Amino acid sequence: MLGLKVLAMAVVLSLACSSVTAAVSYDGKSIVINGRRKILVSGSIHYPRSTPEMWPELIQKAKDGGLDVIQTYVFWNGHEPSPGNYNFEGRYDLVKFIKVVQRAGLYVHLRIGPYVCAEWNFGGFPVWLKYVPGMEFRTDNQPFKVAMQRFVEKIVSLMKSENLFEPQGGPIIMSQIENEYGPVEWEIGAPGKAYTAWAAKMAVGTDTGVPWIMCKQETAPDPIIDTCNGFYCEGFRPNKPDKPKMWTEAWTGWYTQFGGPPPRRPAEDLAFAVARFVQNNGSFFNYYMYHGGTNFDRSAGRFVATSYDYDAPIDEYGLLNEPKWGHLRDLHKAIKQCEPALVSSNPAVAWPGKNQEVHVFETKSGRCAAFLSNYDPNSSTKLTFRNVEYDLPPWSISILPDCKTAVYNTATVQSKSSSAKMVPVIDRLNWQSYGEETPSADDRDTLVMEGLWEQINVTRDSSDYLWYLTDVNVGSGEGFLKNGQLPTLTVMSAGHALHVFVNGKLSGTEYGSLDNPKLTFNGGVNLKPGINKISLLSVSVGLANVGTHYERWNTGVLGPVTLKGLDEGTRDLTKQRWSYKAGLKGESLNLDAPRRSTSVEWTEGSLLAQKQPLTWYKTTFNAPDGNDPLALDMISMGKGEVWINGQSIGRHWPGYIAKGSCGECNYAGTFNEKKCQTGCGQPSQRWYHVPRAWLKPSGNVLVVFEEWGGDPSKISVVKRTF
Numbered sequence: 001m002l003g004l005k006v007l008a009m010a011v012v013l014s015l016a017c018s019s020v021t022a023a024v025s026y027d028g029k030s031i032v033i034n035g036r037r038k039i040l041v042s043g044s045i046h047y048p049r050s051t052p053e054m055w056p057e058l059i060q061k062a063k064d065g066g067l068d069v070i071q072t073y074v075f076w077n078g079h080e081p082s083p084g085n086y087n088f089e090g091r092y093d094l095v096k097f098i099k100v101v102q103r104a105g106l107y108v109h110l111r112i113g114p115y116v117c118a119e120w121n122f123g124g125f126p127v128w129l130k131y132v133p134g135m136e137f138r139t140d141n142q143p144f145k146v147a148m149q150r151f152v153e154k155i156v157s158l159m160k161s162e163n164l165f166e167p168q169g170g171p172i173i174m175s176q177i178e179n180e181y182g183p184v185e186w187e188i189g190a191p192g193k194a195y196t197a198w199a200a201k202m203a204v205g206t207d208t209g210v211p212w213i214m215c216k217q218e219t220a221p222d223p224i225i226d227t228c229n230g231f232y233c234e235g236f237r238p239n240k241p242d243k244p245k246m247w248t249e250a251w252t253g254w255y256t257q258f259g260g261p262p263p264r265r266p267a268e269d270l271a272f273a274v275a276r277f278v279q280n281n282g283s284f285f286n287y288y289m290y291h292g293g294t295n296f297d298r299s300a301g302r303f304v305a306t307s308y309d310y311d312a313p314i315d316e317y318g319l320l321n322e323p324k325w326g327h328l329r330d331l332h333k334a335i336k337q338c339e340p341a342l343v344s345s346n347p348a349v350a351w352p353g354k355n356q357e358v359h360v361f362e363t364k365s366g367r368c369a370a371f372l373s374n375y376d377p378n379s380s381t382k383l384t385f386r387n388v389e390y391d392l393p394p395w396s397i398s399i400l401p402d403c404k405t406a407v408y409n410t411a412t413v414q415s416k417s418s419s420a421k422m423v424p425v426i427d428r429l430n431w432q433s434y435g436e437e438t439p440s441a442d443d444r445d446t447l448v449m450e451g452l453w454e455q456i457n458v459t460r461d462s463s464d465y466l467w468y469l470t471d472v473n474v475g476s477g478e479g480f481l482k483n484g485q486l487p488t489l490t491v492m493s494a495g496h497a498l499h500v501f502v503n504g505k506l507s508g509t510e511y512g513s514l515d516n517p518k519l520t521f522n523g524g525v526n527l528k529p530g531i532n533k534i535s536l537l538s539v540s541v542g543l544a545n546v547g548t549h550y551e552r553w554n555t556g557v558l559g560p561v562t563l564k565g566l567d568e569g570t571r572d573l574t575k576q577r578w579s580y581k582a583g584l585k586g587e588s589l590n591l592d593a594p595r596r597s598t599s600v601e602w603t604e605g606s607l608l609a610q611k612q613p614l615t616w617y618k619t620t621f622n623a624p625d626g627n628d629p630l631a632l633d634m635i636s637m638g639k640g641e642v643w644i645n646g647q648s649i650g651r652h653w654p655g656y657i658a659k660g661s662c663g664e665c666n667y668a669g670t671f672n673e674k675k676c677q678t679g680c681g682q683p684s685q686r687w688y689h690v691p692r693a694w695l696k697p698s699g700n701v702l703v704v705f706e707e708w709g710g711d712p713s714k715i716s717v718v719k720r721t722f
């Protein structure tokens, strides 16, 4: 006989629904929908990270995988590109997305934020917001609160006008205000506390009729539910006993950064983490991401790769990532079989042996569900429960929906692995090229200013590119070799990448990384007597999306910029006159958008630019037959951006994975994103998703802007297939 010890759980178990008028409420056990407690299985799918044509199938696959809820953020900068001008079209058609979910019979958890983090450019905030006078993000700041409230109310009233909240007959059962504000509040203190109180009151005041949550924020004021985000959340407790234990982000993998490996999280460990959460009274869990998708356009956050695959159960292209998808589906089936016991009892917990744990949910009406755990990461164990012996593999949990039969074990994978491959379908494309000009300080359309200016302040993020242009006058003989040495140009930049041209010739390239975006160029430069043209092309790779007051972080060449080794010694160029040119010439000629572009002279055949920096490439191709998802193999190229029929499919950059960042991928034992990293020496991202919906049967225009120099003849269109 096991000595079962009932844990004193601070959970209110009375079916408190009698006092409830709203269709959706909660108690200490779970979210309550129309009077019924629910164990809810949820998954994140962010609507702009796929195309509307993909949504129905993605959501059907989520439903088939056993999901009840689709969770998404709302992306402010996509919806309000300039103040007061709203966009709810195409990939930003939020209402349509929610209605697709509704049609599939699933619920929605709407994370309005409007701060989202999400590896999304500027954390979801429009760049113009930063330039509203007096603005400070995410604190007790009047301009910020006014703008935030306006956007939140805009979204809530849009949802209400379409009857999308549950009490109106819609699918939205929950919303979220802010995102992981706890750590910021802790850091900034009093203004943070005041802001939290304000945000909570403002959100509740919108009167949606469904609960609000704040994730990773212990201080969430009532009636807002504080929730957990992480790789594991079993130990989490909400800040009041009458709030349910919810996990808003169960990380299915992790995002890829340029220069880093695509992280993997084994299905066994994810299933283990979820089962462990549920046996500890968790009643809502959301996979972040269930389908990660693609950071199209320039929507990715700083140094975040274009692929947002995330090792999610549905891969970037919308195909099942097996065995993860199937193993979780089986887990959800087992949990649902336990639901009647889970929602109406608290677990009795026992420790029958070393590294063994038993959780039993038993109701007066005779329902019983048990979870048997083995926490030993290396050895399997035999666990005796109610006189029956159960075999448990290392680091695993078995689920017994009737307290007798183990229908599922988190480490025993029944689903087969998928082996999706990238198969070339078009590998001979006829390319044309056009050389982007290197501007110089005396060009007409430049902005002249004293000293060095912050990049985003000048571009307002209308382009990744900003030219910093200046002249250096040297006396005769000065620029030549001195004691066998060329003068040294040093350029310090706040990031993120830099191409240095002297008299129109590329002298070198430097780039930072997610961990250290700053960079320094240091190189010998060949100067001639008289005027020399220094042209620095500073490139941003997405704006920061996380960190206290990340809106204050700088981008671009802020100096010092110096020239050493002249007769006079070191010349400081930092404070002299600089000319600025935002964006590329090709961008202003709309070379990326064939329908609007100005005609320029493209060259081809033997004149095609090969391995030349700053080159535009163009070709056309017909849509490959079939329905397999498509991608471009960009392995032969350097860094830049790619467009299909005028729509950006994102930045390309193989960003080779540094040696030494790879580790063993073993499912057993506590996981973190630094584990399971493979592919050292390989590109971070080789393939770039081309949505089928963006293609016409023939004559599709593919445009590539290449910064470093690549070989376009090796670009191929591939299909993803099993």
Ligand code: GAL
Pocket (backbone or CB within 6 Å): 116, 117, 118, 119, 179, 180, 229, 249, 254, 255
């Ligand atoms: C969380 C954040 C998410 C996402 C995630 C990492 O902390 O809430 O938006 O950034 O980290 O993918």
